[in-house]
Amino acid sequence: MKDHLDKSDHIGRRMFMKILLGTGAAIAASLVAGPSAVIYLEKRSYKENIKYRLHTLANFDTSNILVVYFSRSGSTEIMAENMADNLKANLVRLNAPSYKLGYLGWLNSMRDAYFKIPSNIDPEKLDLSKYKLILLGSPIWLYRPAPPIKTFIKKNKFTENKVILFNTYNSKFTDEAIQEMQDLIEKVGGKFADHIHINRNRMLNQISVEELISKTKELVNKRKEFWL
Ligand SMILES: Cc1cc2nc3c(=O)[nH]c(=O)nc-3n(C[C@H](O)[C@H](O)[C@H](O)COP(=O)(O)O)c2cc1C
Numbered sequence: 001m002k003d004h005l006d007k008s009d010h011i012g013r014r015m016f017m018k019i020l021l022g023t024g025a026a027i028a029a030s031l032v033a034g035p036s037a038v039i040y041l042e043k044r045s046y047k048e049n050i051k052y053r054l055h056t057l058a059n060f061d062t063s064n065i066l067v068v069y070f071s072r073s074g075s076t077e078i079m080a081e082n083m084a085d086n087l088k089a090n091l092v093r094l095n096a097p098s099y100k101l102g103y104l105g106w107l108n109s110m111r112d113a114y115f116k117i118p119s120n121i122d123p124e125k126l127d128l129s130k131y132k133l134i135l136l137g138s139p140i141w142l143y144r145p146a147p148p149i150k151t152f153i154k155k156n157k158f159t160e161n162k163v164i165l166f167n168t169y170n171s172k173f174t175d176e177a178i179q180e181m182q183d184l185i186e187k188v189g190g191k192f193a194d195h196i197h198i199n200r201n202r203m204l205n206q207i208s209v210e211e212l213i214s215k216t217k218e219l220v221n222k223r224k225e226f227w228l
Contacts, residue, residue, distance in 0.1 A: 035106055041203045042073040043101055049074030052209045054081040057091065064130060065089035069137035070121070070148035072099050072109065075168045075200060078209060080137045082216045083166070087224065089135070095122045096148045113141035119148040124155050133227055134161045134190065140169035140197075144177030150184065158190035164227060167197040170206070194223060 053074075067089045069080035077093070084091040096119045098108045112119060128134060138149035145167060163185045167173065182192040196219045200206045207215075 035103060038203065039101070039103060039106055042106075045075065045206070046073045046101055048209055049078050052078055052213065054085055057081060057085055058088075060084070060088045060090050063088055063090045064132040065135070066092065066126075066128070066131040066133070067135045067137065068092045068094060068126070068149075068152060069166075070094040070096060070139075070146060070152075071137070072105070072139060072146075073101060075209075075212060076137050076139050076166075078212055079166060079168055079198060079216045080135075082213055083135055083137075083220055086217060086220045087133075087135075087227075089133075090131075092123065092126065094148050094152055096120060099146075099148070109141055109146070112147045113144070117147060118151045118154070121148045121151050121155075124152075126156060128156055128161055129159045131161050133164070134158070135164045135166060136185075137166045137168075140167050140173045140177075143172060143174045145173075145181055150181070153181070153184050153188060153190075156188065158185065158188050161190050162193045162227065163190040164194045164196065165192070166195070168200055168212070169197065170200055170202055173197070194227065196223065 065087050067080050067084040067087070069076050069092075071077035071080070071093070080091060080093075083089065098120060099105045099112075111117065136149055136153070138145040140146070145165070165178065165181055165185075178195050182195075185192045198207075198212060198215050198219070200212065
């Protein structure tokens, strides 16, 4: 009788271990597979965006309009370049190496967006005093503009410049997050004037780069008069 109980106990323990290991393996696989798919699609998107970069963008150093942007996989960059081209604006890219494409960069992006951790950006400060109009661009991370653009705003002195916020995203941002950006811009001396955004749609159904460019042109042409 005791032998029988020991045996069934042993089988029970083995079953439990198998279930535990199986569940652990399934969780580990989903933790790797989900982000891996996202990273693969981001890299594909980056490669596609590169083909549409405006390498011939003129130098508008003397302009009183400035476009400052951060971009990880190149979509906000396409939007920023086309806006700068259309508005004959000076263009500055914020580099943030800890968010570069790949698994580690993605983890850092998620962590800093979630915990609202300021970013290491380059350049950190710019002389904004000569600009009448400043356009600040960023992707949306966890429903709000990504940390680098927020860090840039906090680190700089705005001098009553008119400020436009622009974003690219895949599905959703919150109005509270945009209100928070408006409050922040006004706190550092800027005059928040507008928010424009382009929804690229969910990862497997995203708009083409040509569509992104034509939507950008449409938005700028519609609002240019109001901005200037
Ligand atoms: C860490 C991370 C979080 C994101 N969170 C959101 C989100 O909350 N809502 C959304 O619509 N898109 C989200 N996205 C998608 C990006 O906003 C979208 O792909 C954007 O166009 C990328 O711009 P970029 O190519 O300039 O980096 C997220 C992307 C990353 C990397």
